Amino acid sequence: MRATILHGARDVRFEEVAPPRITEPTDAILRLSATCVCGSDLWPYRGIQAIERPTPMGHEYCGIVEEVGGAVKSLKPGQFVIGSFFASDNTCLICKEGYPSSCQHRKPVSGAQAPLLRVPLAEGTLVATPEVPPADLIPSMLAVSDVFGTGWFAADAANVKPGSTAVVVGDGAVGLLAVLSAKQKGAERIIAMSRHPTRQALAREFGATDIVTERGDAGIAHIKELTKGLGASSVLECVGTQESMTQAIGAARPGGFVSYVGVPHGVQLDGAKLFFTHVHLHGGPAPVRRFLPELIALVWNRKVNPGKVFDLTLPLAEVAEGYRAMDERRAIKALLRP
């Protein structure tokens, strides 16, 4: 089969590789219905995060079970399933406490920008939909696999509750779905920080009540102005840079909650400064598996449409154009059809 391999900065190729096969009895092989390019794929694509060798790309996926290993009892070929970027056993203490992305036996899932994917720990990792979903639900089901689950974690970790005021830093797909998540969790006021008109429009469609276009100190000042001079009780940091983190912490009120869900790149936090902000800080790789049943149900019942973040759809063979479009911010997120 042909799959997506990153060879170096801005050198992504769709090329012949051996198809995946069952290597552990707990594995499953999926035939993917859709996959996509992640904002985090852009770090190595841009050369900011070095790669040591040609690397199979992709970790967002949904599709049909093609084959299962001998130890997999609860999944059957033909089922439509969704999983996350870390395979998890869903039985260890850390999984039970709600952090499957730090599962004691976790394994990365990689190589999902391909027609076929091997998923380790399949029973713990994959959640099946009631039936094979209709075609128009596929983008939203795919979003559940990572970006929606990550946006949901951002809202969860920032303690968004009915009536909350939430600030979302970042207008990428995760940030936009953090807006949607905050809305679903009952936030009364959702302030999206964005300076891109098309992204602002989608943020508003997802539930944003205010848009702040300033960044840095001016952005913080504007947030304070909108929150009685105090800052917000919930701030969702969905980028992962020093600037975005500083902005997020500065926009929170004392005793407020700041979540951060993008892998930080070059971020340093000064302990004394953080101390006097009095914020709660929580983040990490989103424990998407915890949220899968709830989010699949929201999509299945057509309560939300997170698939709207895919504003570009390409045949998988044109994956390199997907990377380019996202790198140049021509697209929010590129869906790939195998």
Place this chain on the structure above:
Amino acid sequence: MRATILHGARDVRFEEVAPPRITEPTDAILRLSATCVCGSDLWPYRGIQAIERPTPMGHEYCGIVEEVGGAVKSLKPGQFVIGSFFASDNTCLICKEGYPSSCQHRKPVSGAQAPLLRVPLAEGTLVATPEVPPADLIPSMLAVSDVFGTGWFAADAANVKPGSTAVVVGDGAVGLLAVLSAKQKGAERIIAMSRHPTRQALAREFGATDIVTERGDAGIAHIKELTKGLGASSVLECVGTQESMTQAIGAARPGGFVSYVGVPHGVQLDGAKLFFTHVHLHGGPAPVRRFLPELIALVWNRKVNPGKVFDLTLPLAEVAEGYRAMDERRAIKALLRP
């Protein structure tokens, strides 16, 4: 009157100053029953935190109301009261949300190592005991003012609940009272990190079930060994150095809670490393005012004896010896009698 003034590194003097007087109608003047030296006083005493001019010292206090300003209605001369290191109005939104030490109108209280003290925002800041307490309760009432309140915040912010396993990093007075606080909050297992036999003994008396003497990576390894390889769900960081913070975060399990209550000195947190630990992080200047009614009741009803951390009692005139004894770790905490 004579009061405690820091003139430079290791140069603390008890010298003549003007007595405090009411300067705002919301002030009160207290005649102190007891005061003490704080671990945080040692930062400027050691010259690690620079002072720009001779500085009145002391921010822990309890005593009798001597005089009140014209706007103070709920306090009367003769009452015994306790307050905290930040004066707070107890009415602003931040106070109502539980963070009086970040009160919108907060003012520092300073100069408490003296016979008389001016407390701003007296009605919001001070809490009276039911009656003037008997002499043997004074040390514990004084502890409520800062170290017990701070240890309590450490336990609260680290989400210590009935059945929790809590690790306490730091065996100073705050760390020891964090042990006591974790015990009061129902922790089943309390692991104190200490290498000083007398402090270990007091930690055990306050409720510690295990003592870990190693530091750094060896300390983290020992904590993991005691917690099924996972780390603890609650870690209370009560020091404020890079080493103690690194140790605290390393001792927590994914999804666990790390509190930090000592002002960080030279602490830098790497965003990416913190991200992958998956911990919740919360701290800051302890919002002691939030806890005063509860902690005063615990002491008044003789449920706890936090005053045991005072293992040295001196006349106030000998305050310099109190600093020396704490600096040299000959004393855990020095109580001063005006």
